[in-house]
Amino acid sequence: MVSDSLNMIPPASPRPADLPDFEAPPVSEVVLSIQFASVPRFRSLYVGGIWDEFRDEFPNVTEQAPIDPTFETFGASARPPQSFQVFMTPPMPRFWFETKDGVELIQIQQDRMVHNWRKRELSQHYPHYEPFRNRFASEITKFDDFLVAKELGSIKPNQCEVAYINTITIPDATDPHAHLERITPLWLGQQSEPFLPRLENATVQAQYVLRKDEKAFGRVHVNFTPMLQSSDNAPMIQLTILARGKPDEESLESAFQLLDREREIIVRTFAAVTSKEMHAFWRRKDNAK
Amino acid sequence: MQNNTARQLIEDIERSGSNVMTTAAGAGTPPAPPRLNFNRFAEYYGAPSDQKWQIEILKRLFELTQMSPDWDSYGAPVPTRDASFFVLEILNNVMRSRTPIPQVVPSSVGGIQLEWHEKDIDLELHVTAPYQCEVWFHDRRSGAPTSTELTNDFSSLSAPISELTLR
Numbered sequence: 001m002v003s004d005s006l007n008m009i010p011p012a013s014p015r016p017a018d019l020p021d022f023e024a025p026p027v028s029e030v031v032l033s034i035q036f037a038s039v040p041r042f043r044s045l046y047v048g049g050i051w052d053e054f055r056d057e058f059p060n061v062t063e064q065a066p067i068d069p070t071f072e073t074f075g076a077s078a079r080p081p082q083s084f085q086v087f088m089t090p091p092m093p094r095f096w097f098e099t100k101d102g103v104e105l106i107q108i109q110q111d112r113m114v115h116n117w118r119k120r121e122l123s124q125h126y127p128h129y130e131p132f133r134n135r136f137a138s139e140i141t142k143f144d145d146f147l148v149a150k151e152l153g154s155i156k157p158n159q160c161e162v163a164y165i166n167t168i169t170i171p172d173a174t175d176p177h178a179h180l181e182r183i184t185p186l187w188l189g190q191q192s193e194p195f196l197p198r199l200e201n202a203t204v205q206a207q208y209v210l211r212k213d214e215k216a217f218g219r220v221h222v223n224f225t226p227m228l229q230s231s232d233n234a235p236m237i238q239l240t241i242l243a244r245g246k247p248d249e250e251s252l253e254s255a256f257q258l259l260d261r262e263r264e265i266i267v268r269t270f271a272a273v274t275s276k277e278m279h280a281f282w283r284r285k286d287n288a289k
Numbered sequence: 290m291q292n293n294t295a296r297q298l299i300e301d302i303e304r305s306g307s308n309v310m311t312t313a314a315g316a317g318t319p320p321a322p323p324r325l326n327f328n329r330f331a332e333y334y335g336a337p338s339d340q341k342w343q344i345e346i347l348k349r350l351f352e353l354t355q356m357s358p359d360w361d362s363y364g365a366p367v368p369t370r371d372a373s374f375f376v377l378e379i380l381n382n383v384m385r386s387r388t389p390i391p392q393v394v395p396s397s398v399g400g401i402q403l404e405w406h407e408k409d410i411d412l413e414l415h416v417t418a419p420y421q422c423e424v425w426f427h428d429r430r431s432g433a434p435t436s437t438e439l440t441n442d443f444s445s446l447s448a449p450i451s452e453l454t455l456r
Contacts, residue, residue, distance in 0.1 A: 037418060038371045069374040071419055073382060075444025111371065158371075158419045216442065246420060246441055 008253045009137045012130040012260060019264060020271035023283035026239075027126050028119040029165040032136045034255050035069060038111040039153035044092050046150060050108065051097060053142045058097035058106055066094045066109045071159060072244055074209065074216040106139060113140050113155075119167075129263050137256055144252065157255035162262040163242040164270065167229065171281045176237045177201035177226040183237055184224055184273050201226035206273075210245055210265065218245020218262070220269055239274070241266045342390045346380060349393040353401065366399035375419040376401050383446050388454045408456045412449045428452060 015021075051061060094109040103124070107114035115136040117127065144155040168183055170176045178199050181189035187204050204224040209216050223240045243262035247254040271279070350373045358367055376393075380403070391403040391414075400417035409429040416422045420440045426449045427434035437445055 038369055040369075069371055069419070071375055071378045071441075073378055073441050073443055075442040075447070 008251065009141065009256050010253065011137075012133050012256075015130065016264065019267050019286065020284065021286040022279070023285055025126065025270075025282055026166040026168050027164055028167040029163075030117045030126065030129075030132065031114060031161065031163040031165075032133060032259060033112060033114040033161040033163075034140060034155070034157050034252075034259075035112045035159040035161070037156040037158060037250070038069075039147055039155075040110060041152040042092070042110050042147060046146075046152065047095050047108070049150070050143060050146050051095075053146065054097050054106060054139070058099055058104070060096075060098040060100065060102075062096045062098070063093040064096055064107075066092070067107075067112060067114075069111060069159075070161075070244065072218050072246065108143065113143055115139060133256070133259060133263070136259075137252075140252060155252060156250035157247050157252065158250065159244055160247055160255050160258040160262065161242060161244040162259055162266055163240060164266050166239040166241075166270070168237040168239055168274075168278070169234070175235050177235045180204065180224060180226075180237065183239075183275055183278055185275055186222070186273055187224070208269075210243065218243060218258075220262075220265055222269065222273055239270075241269050241273075243269075342380070342384055342388070345390050346377070346393060350376065350401070353393065353395050356395065360395065361397055363397065365395070365397040368395045368401050369399050369418065371419050372399065372401050372416050375422075376403065376416050379403075379414070379416070379422075379443060379446075382443060383450045385450070385454050388450055405453055408453060410449065410453055410456070412453065414446070424449075 051058075092110050094107055094112075097106040097108070098104070101120060103118055103120050105114075105116040105118065107116070115132070117132060119126070140155065147153050147155065168176060170179060170182055174182065176183060178201065179189070180187045180199075180202050184204060186206060187202060189199060189202070202224075203226065204222070206222045208220050208222075210218040210220060220241065220243045223238075225238045225240070227236055227238045228234065229236050243265050245258055245262065247258045271284075350368075353368045354370060354373055356367050359365060360367070380391075389405060389407060391405050391412075394402045394404065396402050396415060396417070398417055400415055400421075402416070403414040405412040411425070411427040411429070411434070413425045414422060415425075422439040423436065424439055424446065425434060425436045428449075439445065
């Protein structure tokens with residue numbers, strides 16, 4: 001039986017023809033997340049019930065500390081977010097449901113559902129947004145149906161997030177920590193006077209306000225961070241692009257419209273903040289090269 | 290004590306964008322550098338620090354979320370965790386080092402109300418849920434009261450907060 005709420009989430013639109021596309025993108029993790037008004041009656045004792053919906057594909061369960069609610073707001077001074085977890089810990093943890101190979105992960109807590117795809121082997125390819133997003137739509141619909149059936153509440157989305165995490169190296173084995181300028185046009189690596197020695201590493205953090213009809217509804221956050229690969233300690237740059245915003249309405253349909261928009265923003269942002277040299281390395285294949 | 294206050298001032302100035310959350314939890318935001326006017330140094334020196342308002346507000350919010358349902362004997366629900374976090378988000382954006390700390394009271398619909406009543410200013414902000422807020426402002430020296438509904442843009446709070454901070 002197909003539930004009413006799944007009927008309300010339209011499937012993902014076909015990929016826009018002008019969207020930047022790469023044969024070998026460096027994506028290593030993709031995250032789709034919907035934060036919703038807290039459902040306090042969804043307690044740990046119900047987790048087994050919702051896991052039954054997913055356990056065939058996601059047999060491994062672990063508990064984690066919950067993620068704090070996060071909101072994009074505007075018009076006042078921008079300050080670093082504070083963590084208030086220690087004071088405001090909810091009575092229920094976050095639950096991870098993982099596939100056997102650890103590639104896919106569903107996260108559930110009282111006010112958020114998340115689906116992650118994580119690259120575990122070099123040969124693995126990102127399964128593309130559209131089917132990944134449609135699966136998440138099915139999963140959150142099951143969760144919503146479960147909450148309604150148990151008379152615990154329903155999902156009323158208030159923030160939607162898409163994040164792409166990329167692992168970037170430079171093709172000729174140049175240390176990427178010392179040559180961020182080859183990866184992103186946001187960093188020039190120049191000095192007004194030749195005083196400083198060779199750059200050891202640099203971090204670039206930028207954020208941009210997203211608007212619809214001149215009204216701010218979210219932000220896209222871009223972070224280039226020097227890191228070491230866990231497999232061989234080789235230096236790499238981790239590029240995280242995260243888009244987060246408030247849906248027009250507190251409905252799953254509106255939330256998925258925003259997720260689709262955010263994914264498009266992320267792909268265009270990725271092309272905008274990475275260099276032509278890297279585009280060639282990742283084999284850009286759309287026409288707008 | 291003076292050393293501690295001075296250290297807090299230094300920390301205010303030196304604070305950098307180190308509060309960066311990761312992956313799905315979100316990205317960081319660079320801080321606005323604090324503005325120090327030397328003529329107001331003494332006033333600033335004795336004023337509540339960021340840490341002080343945060344501690345007092347957190348303590349109060351924690352108290353509110355620990356209340357029992359029907360706390361007003363008219364069936365009022367306990368203020369929600371969402372509303373508490375949204376209140377913190379707003380305050381984190383609008384509070385300055387010398388801004389008076391507001392009173393924090395529960396509302397009968399499960400929301401939280403912030404109230405400032407001083408310096409001939411009445412400012413009330415009622416948060417019923419994330420992105421559902423109403424602000425009521427009356428500057429008794431200059432005009433009639435105004436009431437505005439707010440969602441995600443809090444720029445209209447800048448002027449009242451500025452008056453509360455600097456008057």
